[in-house]
Amino acid sequence: MTKTVAKLSISEHKRVNDDHFILTLKKDGVFPEIKPGQFVNVLVEDTDVFLRRPFSIHDADTKQQSFSLLIKAVGKGTKSLQSKKVGDTLDVLFPLGNGYSLQENNKVLLVGGGFGIAPLYYLAKQLKDKVEDIHLLVGARSAKHILLTEKFDGLATVHITTEDESLGEKGYVTNHSILEDDFDKIYTCGPHPMTKALALYALNREISCEVSLENMMACGYGVCLCCVAETKTHENVTTCLQGPVFNAKELQW
Amino acid sequence: MTKTVAKLSISEHKRVNDDHFILTLKKDGVFPEIKPGQFVNVLVEDTDVFLRRPFSIHDADTKQQSFSLLIKAVGKGTKSLQSKKVGDTLDVLFPLGNGYSLQENNKVLLVGGGFGIAPLYYLAKQLKDKVEDIHLLVGARSAKHILLTEKFDGLATVHITTEDESLGEKGYVTNHSILEDDFDKIYTCGPHPMTKALALYALNREISCEVSLENMMACGYGVCLCCVAETKTHENVTTCLQGPVFNAKELQW
Amino acid sequence: MVNLAINLNGLILKNPVILASGTAGYGYEYDDFIDVNQLGGVSVKGTTLHNRAGNAYPRMAETPKGMLNAVGLQNKGIDYFIENIYPRLQEYDTTMILNASGSTIDDYVALCEKANELEHIPAIELNVSCPNVKEGGMAFGVSCAGVSEVVKEVRKVYHKHLMVKLSPNVTDIVEIAKAAEAEGADSLSLINTLLGMAINAETQRPVLSTITGGLSGPAIKPVALRMVWQVSNAVNIPIVGMGGIMNTTDAIEFFLAGASAIQIGTANFINPQVSIEIINGIEDYLKKYNYTDIQQIIGKLKTT
Amino acid sequence: MVNLAINLNGLILKNPVILASGTAGYGYEYDDFIDVNQLGGVSVKGTTLHNRAGNAYPRMAETPKGMLNAVGLQNKGIDYFIENIYPRLQEYDTTMILNASGSTIDDYVALCEKANELEHIPAIELNVSCPNVKEGGMAFGVSCAGVSEVVKEVRKVYHKHLMVKLSPNVTDIVEIAKAAEAEGADSLSLINTLLGMAINAETQRPVLSTITGGLSGPAIKPVALRMVWQVSNAVNIPIVGMGGIMNTTDAIEFFLAGASAIQIGTANFINPQVSIEIINGIEDYLKKYNYTDIQQIIGKLKTT
Ligand SMILES: Cc1cc2nc3c(=O)[nH]c(=O)nc-3n(C[C@H](O)[C@H](O)[C@H](O)COP(=O)(O)OP(=O)(O)OC[C@H]3O[C@@H](n4cnc5c(N)ncnc54)[C@H](O)[C@@H]3O)c2cc1C
Ligand SMILES: Cc1cc2nc3c(=O)[nH]c(=O)nc-3n(C[C@H](O)[C@H](O)[C@H](O)COP(=O)(O)OP(=O)(O)OC[C@H]3O[C@@H](n4cnc5c(N)ncnc54)[C@H](O)[C@@H]3O)c2cc1C
Ligand SMILES: Cc1cc2nc3c(=O)[nH]c(=O)nc-3n(C[C@H](O)[C@H](O)[C@H](O)COP(=O)(O)O)c2cc1C
């Protein structure tokens, strides 16, 4: 897994809703192998942004030599990226991190919260041939915050929760009835409270569970030690190099 | 002379040559009176620029509610301005400084070096009705560095020096034969060595001479005291508020 | 309604936003841009006993998100100030603060004695921290003994609000702050500029005529916040925080860290209306989080 | 041809560009991005006598043109280093420097004794300036007495190149530098991070788990340049300059100010290839101005 830093041109810029968008980036020349769960670190050339900004790889296409990012405009850097145009170039460090493991399984559950759904699409595509029965569970405040579930048609059975019951079951992903099913594995990505609840649920049920973390990063390639997570053995491990995907049972929750 | 800070839209962006361009800015609503020799202070929203950048007013049109700047791309800020497009807006502080005095005279000489020609165009236009005989003297390394003299057709008799004799007389503006004429007044703007030589020449010949300085500025409106010039009486005066135009005999050269 | 007024150990400000000395001029330079009377206060240009021409040009260098200055306390002296500038200041309805500098204790004392007579100026900001002139007070400001001595002597002759402005160029700002408090300072303002330098790699020369100068602007905000936090946890007099405040969010950070009022310096050069925008922004912040008084957020950083 | 090699008081560097400790990892993390063997040197992650887990997350805050870190010297201790990391470092043809930290004099001494045996590591960078852990050495680094004591004791057991890394969080860095020189330091590196703080105005909490942290990046360059200039005018041992170097121009400024070599820290996070770009840029600069040796610009700032 060789990392590179490259200037990539934006080949597509797709609006998802007011504050979510998908950027597709193309790379000429050698194109590295990309695993689901890996991420990129993007340089944002804007007055008030200094460090790079990390984003999960949402999809990748080796033939097209391209990959895409699903981004939520939350602050200075992401808003600046939102205003980029097709043809603009971005300086990107990639692919970073370890990625999810891709075992053969009977029935797995993918759980995404917020932009945590980003890596799950590429993951579902890569699991397709290996897993019999893939389920996707996503939750949000209300129907209009549920993103991109239609992309999973033919890939996974989609389950939804909304806090206001405007779509799917009422409540949080952690209360959804699908969790009563027996899964061989859970893959998850999202805000800390959600991943934590799921990790504890999985540990409790003794289901193998891989969690992708979104810790704040400075370098993205393992040298600054800013992005650490604590393991069960009270060691601090880098989420950018040793993660972002961890086996839930290895971490201190 | 009320100063304002306003967001102005770029109504024209004209390339002069590889590194010179003219931006025309339009202001809606109240349009202040602008005197030749006054300048503006422009906010450049770029990663590596912090302070505003000052530019002389090259031309102004009260009816059109617009004015223009002649800018040389020398560094970060000016290069960023060069890449702006018609329709983009700039945050501008203006009009700043005192400006040249506009007396009636028989024969005056305007001398510009480098982008020091910028304020002389608007000056020539404003002097047109007041002065019988206006001469413009400009100098540069070679013919291709002589800018915009055609704009002065019908306003002033143009005299040129080039160091390589590719246009006009050979040498520097300070050697040009036109300086042997009798002038009632000299107006000048340009790099320090040139304005200094001219000021000394004028003082020597007892010709009234107004010099516009290009000192480095932080605020542009007289509060930081960073832009000072030294007077004959060893006082430090602000070039942004008490200048940028000074009577040559008041300064310490 | 939200209360923005601040009682700074007896000095009443209509709101906690003050223009910082050396970036405020005498206030009236801002008349074109803002209604100066809406400000909490104005700390006027650093004033000395005698006329000072200041340092030679160039006095300024741009740095990453900051600037260096080497003005060197250019001003015409306190007598000129009293005769020619003070009368104009009386027309304003905002708290005018005289920023006072000296090179000897006697100078400070003589200056402050005169300032004590100025009815419309209820406070001085004692600048013991100017890094740009040999006699700028930084010699006093970087040791406890120096600060103690100046504050003690000035306190004897100055009977109104005495704000002492601290230098960040020290190993331990807390001990300096305590020394000023012990000698009777009514409040502390911090930080003055960090000593820095800029070089032009093409000419191979320093950018400033004085080689080194004072660093201000957003670049220094993390250092300023840290010092405000440290000092506010160690003294009982109010603190006026500054250093790189560019917008409302920055201002709120200083209040949370323990500043009872703030000063806006370099940000004025980028936007001469920013002080008023910040006053409005503070009000909006307080409303948004359902506070009724600015006092409710001062020093309220949650650390547990 | 231009000579970029530097003799740093006996320590030979193939060029004057070193990756700064805490941003370099152990060098090999850069294999994907650059040819590490082209570097002048690598100052590896701060190492202590015993294993240290470091501070709790969050450890990082972005600031205007800079960042705060509060890593807290996370490392597995010198023995782990010798057994598991050192063997890999031997494969590189660049100058490997061990950044050494401690909380007591005994720790420093024990650590440096072990380091003395490492054939492929010709130098240690004695970190007496880490602001992020109570026992990070900054307690030593901010007083002359503290620095003298550590350097003196370490000097007894460490017989190779001893570089002492100075803290900028002091009133007078010159006196600290002189103390280190007097006790036998072979070179000085400066600056470590400035103590700073960041607050989240929405959560009203500090951004860092440790409240305060170390400020690095372009924001601190003016302070770093000033200190390098001051120290280089006061000592006779070579200086390794750092603090906010992002590009060739910044590097040249440090050489002019008196640094014989430089370290690249935070800039690596923005561009992991920047060190090599700077090495090439220095060569281009020297050629452009017709120099034949990097030595010809070191300390050559024109001030008259
Ligand atoms: C491994 C990884 C993968 C990620 N994948 C995605 C993705 O696929 N799509 C996506 O939209 N975002 C993703 N993020 C989060 C994304 O990096 C941040 O939203 C982004 O950096 C914010 O930048 P900004 O300049 O817009 O926000 P800022 O203006 O810097 O900050 C806005 C707010 O967001 C908070 N914030 C900033 N960075 C983070 C962070 N890393 N974690 C939590 N809060 C943060 C700040 O504290 C602040 O409150 C990922 C983060 C990591 C570490
Ligand atoms: C009153 C006034 C009027 C001006 N009028 C014009 C004008 O009409 N047209 C025009 O093109 N320029 C004009 N200038 C100069 C212009 O402001 C600078 O060229 C500009 O600020 C450079 O910005 P930058 O970010 O591109 O350069 P930077 O990247 O900041 O610097 C590039 C180089 O230019 C030097 N430099 C920067 N500012 C100045 C300055 N003010 N004087 C001298 N050297 C400087 C720097 O030291 C550096 O070597 C004027 C300046 C003043 C003070
Ligand atoms: C150009 C300039 C001149 C200054 N002059 C003074 C002064 O005369 N007296 C003083 O106490 N502080 C002076 N300062 C320091 C500021 O008041 C303030 O302490 C410092 O700039 C930090 O705040 P800022 O980052 O908001 O600018 C000056 C600052 C600048 C930029």
Ligand SMILES: Cc1cc2nc3c(=O)[nH]c(=O)nc-3n(C[C@H](O)[C@H](O)[C@H](O)COP(=O)(O)O)c2cc1C
């Ligand atoms: C994340 C991080 C970790 C650091 N860890 C160390 C360390 O372990 N030992 C040390 O001496 N300096 C450490 N430093 C300080 C740097 O080596 C350097 O002195 C400082 O960052 C200034 O240089 P810069 O602005 O180029 O980053 C660290 C800096 C950063 C940003």
Ligand code: FES
């Ligand atoms: S972000 Fe630097 S080690 Fe993970």
Ligand code: FES
């Ligand atoms: S630029 Fe500030 S006083 Fe002239």
